[in-house]
Amino acid sequence: MRIVLLGAPGSGKGTQSKLLIEKYKIPQISTGDLLRAAVAAGSDLGRKAKAAMDAGQLVSDDVVLGMIQERLSKPDARAGFILDGFPRNIPQAQALDAMLARLSQPLQLALLVDVDTEVLMKRLTGRRTCSNSSCGAIYNIYFSAPKAPGKCDKCGSNLAHRSDDNENTVRSRLQVYEQQTAPLVSYYKAQGKLRTVRGTGSVNEIFKNVTDIIEVQMRPLAAAMSAAQAAAAKSAPPAKSVKPAKKPAPAKAAAKPAAKPAAKPAAKKPAAKKPAPKKKPAPKPKKKAVKKTAPKKAKKPAKKKSAPKAKKKK
Ligand SMILES: [Zn+2]
Numbered sequence: 001m002r003i004v005l006l007g008a009p010g011s012g013k014g015t016q017s018k019l020l021i022e023k024y025k026i027p028q029i030s031t032g033d034l035l036r037a038a039v040a041a042g043s044d045l046g047r048k049a050k051a052a053m054d055a056g057q058l059v060s061d062d063v064v065l066g067m068i069q070e071r072l073s074k075p076d077a078r079a080g081f082i083l084d085g086f087p088r089n090i091p092q093a094q095a096l097d098a099m100l101a102r103l104s105q106p107l108q109l110a111l112l113v114d115v116d117t118e119v120l121m122k123r124l125t126g127r128r129t130c131s132n133s134s135c136g137a138i139y140n141i142y143f144s145a146p147k148a149p150g151k152c153d154k155c156g157s158n159l160a161h162r163s164d165d166n167e168n169t170v171r172s173r174l175q176v177y178e179q180q181t182a183p184l185v186s187y188y189k190a191q192g193k194l195r196t197v198r199g200t201g202s203v204n205e206i207f208k209n210v211t212d213i214i215e216v217q218m219r220p221l222a223a224a225m226s227a228a229q230a231a232a233a234k235s236a237p238p239a240k241s242v243k244p245a246k247k248p249a250p251a252k253a254a255a256k257p258a259a260k261p262a263a264k265p266a267a268k269k270p271a272a273k274k275p276a277p278k279k280k281p282a283p284k285p286k287k288k289a290v291k292k293t294a295p296k297k298a299k300k301p302a303k304k305k306s307a308p309k310a311k312k313k314k
Helices: 015-022 031-041 044-054 062-072 090-102 117-125 167-190 203-235 246-261 263-272 301-312
Strands: 001-006 029-030 081-084 109-114 127-128 138-140 193-198
Touching: 001 015, 015 029, 015 081, 015 109, 015 203, 015 246, 029 193, 031 044, 044 062, 062 090, 062 109, 062 167, 090 167, 109 167, 109 203, 117 127, 117 167, 167 193, 167 246, 193 203
Parallel strands: 001 081, 001 109, 029 081, 109 193
Antiparallel strands: 127 138
């Protein structure tokens, strides 16, 4: 599974990510980790990143994408990956899509872990940490309060309230998150790749919903997509060098019709069998009068939608 994780600070997406890593044996790719590793390794991209950081600038998207691409070439990312913390804006999301299209590894899922702002506020501002560093127990005065206020249940040390957990700081952090994420949510929704899971309840309940999304909705879709790709590869064995450029288009077209009728994965099967008709709708202009060859075969309204959407996407 190739997943982008979206969720506010305090949404618990980090916990869900860990569970996903375990269950699906795919790595989480964190751009912060990649940057640190590249700088430490002194790689070409690492030197560029270090130069930018030393100059007090943001590391350019090109450098970050280059690092992600390098990371994706490692064997452990063959079955997929979880991207967390990237992309943060639409240009980054577009650049990521372009890069993944070149690799024929388009994103399959943008998973939003959604939690109401007021709950996030309590989760973040209510946090208290044991000041005894060898204990480090964590409490929340709203959800998991210590028995004696301000004292650690385990070791009796005082509990500390981090200064960046105060209400104003947290609220502005959440606002920044909201501003960054809202456009990305729309972006992936338009691609039919966004799924939202409520980030409240027990960790296991949330994870059950996450895996349901993957198993019931995304997996069958992914299977249909690779079947379509395999069929396309079979039908034209020679022109290998030309292929990669063409692949992303049918893959995306396949993603769209299936995204709507999420409830019936069966509908995706026929789509996989006939990759050929998919190529026709794409070049077809809006005019209905001239030719009616292409859309004739489309049996579902969902299918027709893929044509105008595909045109709009870039
Ligand atoms: Zn303690």
